[in-house]
Amino acid sequence: MAVRAGVYRGVSAADRVAERRTRLLAAGLTIWADPGVRTTMTAVCAEAGLSERYFYESFTGLDALLEAVMNDIAAEIETTSRRAAEAAEGGPAERVHAAVRAFVELLLDDPRKGRVAIVESVAVPKLRQRRTELLRYLAHQSAIEAQRLLGARVDEVAGLLFIGGMAELVTAWLDGTVDATADEIVAAASRALLGLYDT
Structure with missing residues (x-):
């Protein structure tokens, strides 16, 4: 059976992008609200469990x-x-x-x-x-x-x-x-x- 383009484990590419964006937003809220942590892209990505490559997929900076x-x-x-x-x-x-x-x-x-x-x-x-x-x-x-x-x-x-x-x-x-x-x-x-x- 042919695999539909952009679909991985039943999840479309667009849905995967949206899920990663949601994770980055949640991580951004957590990091930004914590006065003990410097708000950086690296910290946000670490909190989200994503690489910087995926950060730039959704945000310019x-x-x-x-x-x-x-x-x-x-x-x-x-x-x-x-x-x-x-x-x-x-x-x-x-x-x-x-x-x-x-x-x-x-x-x-x-x-x-x-x-x-x-x-x-x-x-x-x-x-x-x-x-x-x-x-x-x-x-x-x-x-x-x-x-x-x-x-x-x-x-x-x-x-x-x-x-x-x-x-x-x-x-x-x-x-x-x-x-x-x-x-x-x-x-x-x-x-x-x-x-x-x-x-």
């Missing part, structure tokens, strides 16, 4: 990998928060609370994501602009969600104020300079968002 890690985290924050709001029972305040809780629980489940996206990305000069772009994108989405959930007008300034404040709060929380429980963080952030869009 280390910065491209780290940017992809940031993009994935931002997309997960957006998707997780929106789904929680849509699934919540009750009125607008309950939906806002559910969205904020989903975000905080995401960070509790994997603190590396908050540290990488909000804290560590500032230390990489080539990623600072991307961090700013992602925060502004999330601010815009926050303003749109406030319109959908609360009937508020789309206020970009309020959105940026909320997301910027959340970024600073999460940074202090992850660093241990703010002593608060997850419930307290959720309650304070929910009050802030509702207050900013109080109509």
